[in-house]
Amino acid sequence: MSAPDVVLTMITDRHRASGLALPRLAEEAARAGVDLIQVREKDLEGGALRTLVEAVLAATQGTATRVLVNGRVDVAVSAGASGVQLPEDGLGVADVKRSFPHLVIGASRHSLDGVKRAEAEGADFVLFGPVWSTPGKESRAVGVAALRRATSQVRIPVHAVGGLGPGNARDAVEAGAAGIAAIRPFVCSPASAVEAFREALR
Numbered sequence: 001m002s003a004p005d006v007v008l009t010m011i012t013d014r015h016r017a018s019g020l021a022l023p024r025l026a027e028e029a030a031r032a033g034v035d036l037i038q039v040r041e042k043d044l045e046g047g048a049l050r051t052l053v054e055a056v057l058a059a060t061q062g063t064a065t066r067v068l069v070n071g072r073v074d075v076a077v078s079a080g081a082s083g084v085q086l087p088e089d090g091l092g093v094a095d096v097k098r099s100f101p102h103l104v105i106g107a108s109r110h111s112l113d114g115v116k117r118a119e120a121e122g123a124d125f126v127l128f129g130p131v132w133s134t135p136g137k138e139s140r141a142v143g144v145a146a147l148r149r150a151t152s153q154v155r156i157p158v159h160a161v162g163g164l165g166p167g168n169a170r171d172a173v174e175a176g177a178a179g180i181a182a183i184r185p186f187v188c189s190p191a192s193a194v195e196a197f198r199e200a201l202r
Contacts (some may be wrong), residue, residue: 006169006201007125007159007179008194009036010186011070012056017187022052023059029190030065033198038085038106038181040070053079068106076103085127088114093121106159110142112150119154126154127181130162131172144175151176166196173201 010029014022026037037060039053053075057067066082069075073096076084083104086093093107107118108127118126128150133141141162151158159179160172169180185193 006173006177006197007035007157008033008197009038009127009159009161009179009181010034010190010193011038011040011161011181011183013183013187014041014052016183020188023055025186025190026056026065026067027059029186029194030060030063032191032194034065034186034190034194035179036066036068036181038068038070039081040085040183042070046072046075050075050079053081057081066104068104073100073103083124086123093118093123097122108161110140112146112153115150115154115158119156123156125157125159125179126150127159127161128177129160131160132163132168134163144171147172147177148175151178166193166200169197169200 012022017025039056041049049072053069057080068083068085069081070085071087071090073084073091077100085106085108087108093105097105105124106127107123109115109118115126115128128147130141131147147160157178159181160177161181164180164182165185172180
């Protein structure tokens with residue numbers, strides 16, 4: 001799989017954004033060619049989250065980047081986002097798919113069984129990990145072998161998350177990942193991160 005074929009996702013974390021406004025970072029990432037932006041601001045209440053999502057959508061307007069909202073289907077629908085990223089302990093994929101068939105639905109999963117269930121329930125793709133250790137989740141890393149098993153046993157795209165950077169992105173893709181998702185590489189210079197990921201995957 002070559003760089004243009006790998007789906008690249010920027011996951012937001014405004015608390016790590018070095019004082020830069022999240023919509024500005026989203027705009028920079030979108031103009032650099034990031035495929036998806038997952039707005040993952042779990043501490044925000046519905047109204048504030050919707051306002052932020054609307055600002056991100058406005059900032060990425062005119063680009064090919066699609067915006068997903070983590071966990072909050074109501075906010076995704078009311079703000080006009082392309083889809084939603086459902087945590088494993090959140091709303092059921094099948095229920096959301098049935099009620100909102102127009103939404104892109106990503107399912108966050110941490111095991112092979114979870115990946116298989118997400119496929120059976122109709123998820124459009126799975127975000128699988130953490131593949132490598134990340135701060136606060138060092139003991140939860142599943143490893144590249146688990147990623148390879150997951151990608152080989154389902155037909156829907158599996159995107160790797162957790163400790164991903166340009167230095168190990170190719171390892172994930174060679175294990176079958178159809179996409180790469182990350183937070184930390186994007187918090188300071190999203191355009192540089194997009195360029196570095198694409199270069200690493202060429």
